Amino acid sequence: MSYNFEELTYSEAKDLLRQWRENNERRSEDVMELWTTVLSDDLSKLGNEKHLVLEQVIYAALDCHSYGVATMCIYVLSNEFPGSMRVMRHKAALLEAEEKYDEALEVLDSIIKADETNSAARKRRIAILKAQGLTSEAIKELVDYLKKFMSDVEAWQELCSLYLQVQEYSRAAFCAEELILHQPHNHLMHQRLADIRYTMGGVENMELAKTYYCQALKLNPENMRALLGLFLVTNNLLNHYKSAGNSSKRKEVWKLCQWAQSSAARRQRAARALPATPDLSQMMLALAITD
Structure with a gap:
């Protein structure tokens, strides 16, 4: 939404700044324009909101590299609250x-x-x-x-x-x-740990990565990155279990790998509205080979 700040009254400008503060909207350029065109002429009209507005303007000025405005606002606060650690934080930010x-x-x-x-x-x-x-x-x-x-x-x-x-x-x-x-129910945290374990390498870390990818997908079945990670980690484990001769674990991992591959391919087709072709499966396999 665009505003014509020159047509706003002092009260309307205060209300607008309050609205942005309550909504956690930074709006630095708009805050600076509102400050220079309407509010800066008479600080006494700000009333009880004076200090809140000054702090809002300080960080807007820093965002816009208007260090002179920030210095002036910090000076006003310093005179009213000498020795305040909050004001010292503003000085440090400047x-x-x-x-x-x-x-x-x-x-x-x-x-x-x-x-x-x-x-x-x-x-x-x-x-x-x-x-x-x-x-x-x-x-x-x-x-x-x-x-x-x-x-x-x-x-x-x-x-x-x-x-x-x-x-x-x-x-x-x-x-x-x-x-x-x-945050045990945040799927992104489980995915992040799985990514780290996968990067570390080794069978033990791969097994842990598999577990955390599965948990991420359990918490959020739409997590495509976790799904692709699960395919990659199970594909690596398949190669290990094949050489180690562990048929029971290899069978379990094979089923999981096939499920991850087919699920990812199905979602790609749905997202791109493409007909079912073997090319998508080949893309998944190529991704595993180049990993």
């Missing part, structure tokens, strides 16, 4: 946006020193290390963070991704297992 990472870290460190339970400041510290490309340092900070905030699901997800970046697959698998403990 320094981070300007790529003044060392200064931003100093501000964040002072916040953490004053309040060790300030999780937001710790997270921003980790984000700055990531922005600088210091992956190992970010991992170390994140591990230390999770010792204090073990139930932070987003932090476990981030740590899992960082371990994957540095190819620490066993530690990434541990993080994925923690995520499953927190």
Whole structure:
């Protein structure tokens, strides 16, 4: 929806910003235009919403690289709340946006020193290390963070991704297992752990990957990635059991492989509205061979 901000009254502009806040809409460019055309002339009219609006404008200004506007808003908040750690976080965000990472870290460190339970400041510290490309340092900070905030699901997800970046697959698998403990009914968590185990290789990891792919499909039968992963992992296990001479396990895995292949081919035909042809099965087999 487009707005003609110049025709809005002050009250309408306030209501619009409140609506975006309540709906968690970032709308940074619109917030900045609304601020410059209507609201910035008289802050006293903002009433009880003044500080909320200023914070909203700060992050909109950072998104739009309007650092002067952000600095002005932070200055107003600093005068009204001297020594506030919340305002210090805004200062750190401004320094981070300007790529003044060392200064931003100093501000964040002072916040953490004053309040060790300030999780937001710790997270921003980790984000700055990531922005600088210091992956190992970010991992170390994140591990230390999770010792204090073990139930932070987003932090476990981030740590899992960082371990994957540095190819620490066993530690990434541990993080994925923690995520499953927190969200046992989330099919994506089971799929992620299965992907990691499949990447690690080896018969034991392949068996675990098979189990987690099956669980992901049980939770969400429409998960195509888990279905293709199941086909690939069972195809690899077939080759192992053939050489090992384990006929009972090979028969079980063969049935599962055939089911995954036929299910994936059927869904591809339905999605593309193509007639049934043997080419789709050949595509699945070719995918397994090239894996």
